[in-house]
Amino acid sequence: MKTELITSDYIQEAVELLQHGRIVAFPTETVYGLGAVANDEHAIKRVYEVKGRPSDNPLIVHVSSRDISAYVNRVPEYTPALLEKFWPGPLTIICEAKADIFAPSVTAGRKTVALRMPNHATTLDLIERVGFPLVGPSANKSGKPSPSRAAHVLDDFFGQIEGVVYGENSGIGIESTVIDLTDPSGIVILRPGAITEADLKDFPLNISQSIELSENEPPRAPGMKYKHYAPRQPIYLIDSQSPDLWNKAIRKFKQEHYKIGILADDNLVECFERDVDKTYQLGAIEDAQSAAKYLYDGLRFFDKSDVDVILAQVYEKKGIGIALMNRLEKASNHTYFNQKD
């Protein structure tokens, strides 16, 4: 199969492919999405198939306007104000879905639907022209790091989907914040992202509901239970800015004849780049936004490289650092390198 690389000047080509039931990836401010028209069951099934996505993990529907009345039933009374403030933007809301609007597989049998209006002019234009919302799970193979560049999408899907709308590198770099609006006790954050708890302070938040659920509880955002964002090598998180713990980890893995990669802030990389095989710089340690923007490119860089183990910097869990560490902890299966290791 031929995968067309489509620039915004030729967007009509993407429109026609989608209207004919094809799959076309599109850029957003968070990560690239794997697009198909959200009422085309056949196309949606193929999205699950090419992505390798479990059939119980529903997709986000991308809309081009804040008027969602055609898609949802009851919404809380603060919803218009919430959308006014954050849409278009990196916020996905879960609402009660109207029956028979979307193809059944979109919601994976749930009565709710996830909606997002991306902050990306080309993609909003694409949705408008198609005339119906588009599903857009992150355009990576299931389990792998999400794509923050068009090249990442091609790495995973070249020859397997009909098109990629070419865009610049994603400005935010990690997926949207997912919130559930269907809980009467208030907004529940199911996946942290660039829009933080603090940003949502003017709205009724239920912060007692934890994002990370226990093994036995049915997941509220089913995607949370799956392995995620991971390159092929093991990742060890290093919670220290001082060289001691890093030196210790490097010594240990060198003894085992491992090729070592370091994913860290600029200072740490400069400190250790002569001691290890490969490095990837995420920016200044205070700049978690930069680290989020480059995270998936860094993880994909190592995935393609010959290193055997990745040592990754821990960032402070505040602001977007919360979402950044959520992704890094999942990618590493919560593995921290300790003094006693």
Ligand code: TXA
């Ligand atoms: O930034 C983003 O959100 C990107 C871009 C492309 O928009 N998309 C994205 O999609 O990250 P995906 O499919 O990789 O993640 C969607 C998450 C999954 O964890 C899924 O389980 C959850 O949202 N989700 C979708 N529909 C849901 C629903 N009805 N109820 C609960 N969780 C839902």
Ligand code: MG
């Ligand atoms: Mg994803």
